Amino acid sequence: MPLINVAGSERxxxxxxxxxxxxxALGERLRLHSVSDDDIAGVDALxxxxxRHRLAMITEEMGDALKRMSGSVVVTDANDFGATILDESGxxxxxxxxxxxxxxxxxxxxxxxxxxxxxxPGIAPGDMFLCNDPWVGGGMHQNDVTVLAPLFHDGELFxxxxxxxxxxDLGGVSPGSWSVNGTDVFWESTPxxxxxxxxxxxxRVDIEDMYLRRSRVPxxxxxxLRAKIGANNIAQELLTRLVEKYGAxxxxxxxxxxxxDAEQRLRDKLKSLPDGTWSAIAHQDSARSGEQGIxxxxxxxxxxxxxxxxxxxxxxxxxxxxxxxTYNGLRGGIMPIVLTMLCNDIPWxxxxxxxxxxxxxxxGTINNCTFPAGVGKASVGSTWSTMNAVSECVGKMLSxxxxxxxxxxxxxxxxxxxxxxxGVDQRGGPFVTMLCDxxxxxxxxxxxxxxxxxxxxNCIPMGRIADVEINEFAFPMxxxxxxxxxxxxxxxxxxxxxxxxxxxxxxxxxxxxVHLVVSSPGKAVPMAPGLSGGYPAATAHDVLIRNASARxxxxxxxxxxxxxQLAGSPDVLPPHLETNLADADVYYTHWQGGGGYGDPLLxxxxxxxxxxxxxxxxxxxxxxxxxxMFDASGVVDVGATDKHRQQLRRERAxxxxxxxxx
Amino acid sequence: xxxDDNLEISDTGAVLCVHCAARVGDSVERPLxxxxxxxxxxxxxxxxxxxDPARFTQRPIVLRQIFCPxxxxxxxxxxxxxxxxxxxxxxxxx
Numbered sequence: 173m174p175l176i177n178v179a180g181s182e183r184x185x186x187x188x189x190x191x192x193x194x195x196x197a198l199g200e201r202l203r204l205h206s207v208s209d210d211d212i213a214g215v216d217a218l219x220x221x222x223x224r225h226r227l228a229m230i231t232e233e234m235g236d237a238l239k240r241m242s243g244s245v246v247v248t249d250a251n252d253f254g255a256t257i258l259d260e261s262g263x264x265x266x267x268x269x270x271x272x273x274x275x276x277x278x279x280x281x282x283x284x285x286x287x288x289x290x291x292x293p294g295i296a297p298g299d300m301f302l303c304n305d306p307w308v309g310g311g312m313h314q315n316d317v318t319v320l321a322p323l324f325h326d327g328e329l330f331x332x333x334x335x336x337x338x339x340x341d342l343g344g345v346s347p348g349s350w351s352v353n354g355t356d357v358f359w360e361s362t363p364x365x366x367x368x369x370x371x372x373x374x375x376r377v378d379i380e381d382m383y384l385r386r387s388r389v390p391x392x393x394x395x396x397l398r399a400k401i402g403a404n405n406i407a408q409e410l411l412t413r414l415v416e417k418y419g420a421x422x423x424x425x426x427x428x429x430x431x432x433d434a435e436q437r438l439r440d441k442l443k444s445l446p447d448g449t450w451s452a453i454a455h456q457d458s459a460r461s462g463e464q465g466i467x468x469x470x471x472x473x474x475x476x477x478x479x480x481x482x483x484x485x486x487x488x489x490x491x492x493x494x495x496x497x498t499y500n501g502l503r504g505g506i507m508p509i510v511l512t513m514l515c516n517d518i519p520w521x522x523x524x525x526x527x528x529x530x531x532x533x534x535x536g537t538i539n540n541c542t543f544p545a546g547v548g549k550a551s552v553g554s555t556w557s558t559m560n561a562v563s564e565c566v567g568k569m570l571s572x573x574x575x576x577x578x579x580x581x582x583x584x585x586x587x588x589x590x591x592x593x594x595g596v597d598q599r600g601g602p603f604v605t606m607l608c609d610x611x612x613x614x615x616x617x618x619x620x621x622x623x624x625x626x627x628x629x630n631c632i633p634m635g636r637i638a639d640v641e642i643n644e645f646a647f648p649m650x651x652x653x654x655x656x657x658x659x660x661x662x663x664x665x666x667x668x669x670x671x672x673x674x675x676x677x678x679x680x681x682x683x684x685x686v687h688l689v690v691s692s693p694g695k696a697v698p699m700a701p702g703l704s705g706g707y708p709a710a711t712a713h714d715v716l717i718r719n720a721s722a723r724x725x726x727x728x729x730x731x732x733x734x735x736x737q738l739a740g741s742p743d744v745l746p747p748h749l750e751t752n753l754a755d756a757d758v759y760y761t762h763w764q765g766g767g768g769y770g771d772p773l774l775x776x777x778x779x780x781x782x783x784x785x786x787x788x789x790x791x792x793x794x795x796x797x798x799x800x801m802f803d804a805s806g807v808v809d810v811g812a813t814d815k816h817r818q819q820l821r822r823e824r825a826x827x828x829x830x831x832x833x834x
Numbered sequence: 835x836x837x838d839d840n841l842e843i844s845d846t847g848a849v850l851c852v853h854c855a856a857r858v859g860d861s862v863e864r865p866l867x868x869x870x871x872x873x874x875x876x877x878x879x880x881x882x883x884x885x886d887p888a889r890f891t892q893r894p895i896v897l898r899q900i901f902c903p904x905x906x907x908x909x910x911x912x913x914x915x916x917x918x919x920x921x922x923x924x925x926x927x928x
């Protein structure tokens with residue numbers, strides 16, 4: 173069925189709303205705490221810094237609480253969650269160093285709740301709201317479930333706290349809610365706009381049942397729900413203590429000043445950069461299983477004086493598939509790059525930072541889709557690609573400044589290579605998990621140094637991967653290897669960080685195998701481009717080997733280290749696929765590195781030699797891409813390198829070789 | 835003003851190669867006006883292209899590169915559908 177707009181769905185499509193609009197809309201329905209400009213100006217510097225750091229610590233405490241209480245490896249070991257403190261009107265005051273995509277749109281969820289829930293069922297002390305509607309906000313796709321908690325003081329709504337985690341399964345056609353065959357949102361987990369999950373401090377069991385009923389692993393989802401409620405409880409307890417110690421006016425004044433400070437410092441930084449427009453494009457191959465289109469997100473970023481304008485005009489229309497993202501997803505593609513590249517020395521206060529940003533985007537496009545376009549993959553689909561385009565433009569802009577250029581980083585790990593496993597685990601219970609190994613993506617190169625190998629993702633500064641042993645303990649799988657992959661960092665004068673791969677078999681699986689969902693673009697077109705002549709990072713690459721010899725090799729005491737050793741029938745997988753991984757099968761997943769910076773023929777030959785020695789770059793690439801030649805003993809041959817580089821310069825430009833070079 | 839690893843803007847507003855001083859563009863309005871352009875199949879990017887793109891799409895995919903007209907230093911690289919114009923650009927308001 174084609175995508176047909178659903179009448180009435182527009183009311184769920186959040187747009188940024190200012191504090192004054194919120195106050196005007198609420199009227200006397202809900203009293204919001206407020207402070208005056210004099211209150212804000214009156215806070216002394218020492219008190220400001222003490223409270224500011226305390227607020228930052230509260231987001232850390234929220235993260236710790238989530239990790240301690242959750243039972244999902246995605247949360248406990250990979251840190252795929254977010255924690256945010258917001259003011260009374262839903263402006264984000266501070267975000268934790270976790271998934272900053274998630275933190276980017278939680279403000280819209282809080283504002284929507286204020287505007288649409290303050291009358292009925294009402295917002296009162298002890299309440300919490302659950303939301304996983306990507307059109308409302310709080311997350312990029314339905315797996316991102318937010319629990320928002322209003323904090324009251326003296327009868328007034330003082331602030332909000334919000335905890336959001338990636339949930340491993342919330343229903344839909346496919347396990348993990350990654351419906352790779354889906355053409356619209358009705359194939360996916362049903363979005364839930366804000367509902368009161370906790371009322372006056374008590375869980376609403378009817379709402380909880382409605383929420384959990386959709387999942388294949390409701391006990392795990394129930395545990396994560398309690399983790400988020402617990403994280404909010406801890407945050408509210410700590411905020412209350414802060415208010416008791418310093419007074420509500422002072423704490424709120426600090427919150428407001430954090431945002432205005434971030435805004436002013438970003439404006440100052442922008443003013444120091446030249447005005448201009450930088451354009452980029454980000455591709456994704458395939459919108460759903462069996463489909464072979466290539467979709468583009470186009471960005472023209474203009475910096476004028478102290479403002480940034482992100483114009484996505486020209487982006488492809490939304491598509492029948494599951495790669496689209498909503499307007500909140502688009503914001504989730506902008507904010508992580510602005511935070512990490514432009515605000516590395518500025519408080520991470522999106523409420524202030526957004527005041528420097530304008531966005532132009534046409535509804536109905538792949539990164540601003542309308543209901544009921546499929547968004548099940550949004551976070552690592554069009555949100556991620558938006559992030560790539562933003563990264564490229566911000567990077568080019570920063571390159572112009574003698575100091576700020578050091579904060580520039582080429583595009584990191586161009587896509588998330590999803591491996592989703594489901595079935596019955598070694599303890600006989602149902603399981604679903606997203607393997608988070610591709611969290612170890614290669615970081616992009618910088619203007620004066622290589623990208624960090626398997627360094628992570630710029631959207632989750634505290635992201636990490638679970639130990640192999642944790643994954644093997646938690647799920648019915650056995651690794652053959654997990655390692656860095658050669659030639660995956662984008663070549664350049666400064667090389668992009670290399671990505672990695674994992675290769676595993678089902679192990680101790682009561683059903684003999686497991687269900688496998690694969691989803692990664694970047695196989696036809698690599699998604700981490702380089703800058704200033706640097707090459708893109710490697711493409712994503714996933715291979716399924718049917719009837720492999722892995723078990724026989726292990727039984728004979730040999731640990732396989734290459735696909736070629738596994739016999740069987742290797743099949744290079746398309747971007748999206750849902751299948752079974754049988755007992756005799758092997759799955760190999762290989763994610764992307766970071767883009768390179770500068771011409772690889774300008775890279776110091778000694779660095780290339782080191783890369784070859786450390787298996788970061790193959791001897792073949794050292795010669796063909798970097799132009800570095802070695803003598804018989806493996807030492808760089810300077811003369812031969814110079815000559816070869818001269819030859820490569822003409823060859824790659826399509827020019828005939830001179831007689832000396834032939 | 836230095837633009838990136840390879841280009842700078844001269845006092846006259848021309849865009850020059852920092853490695854050989856060749857004039858790449860006469861002005862910032864057309865910064866890569868004199869640059870050389872060359873497209874090759876994406877596999878020319880080396881081992882980083884892990885599989886033939888034809889496995890995944892009907893559209894031809896190319897490695898598109900731009901070079902300094904003087905010293906042939908690589909100024910830009912991208913892997914894109916061959917039938918698509920280049921969207922990557924920059925324009926300074928100086």
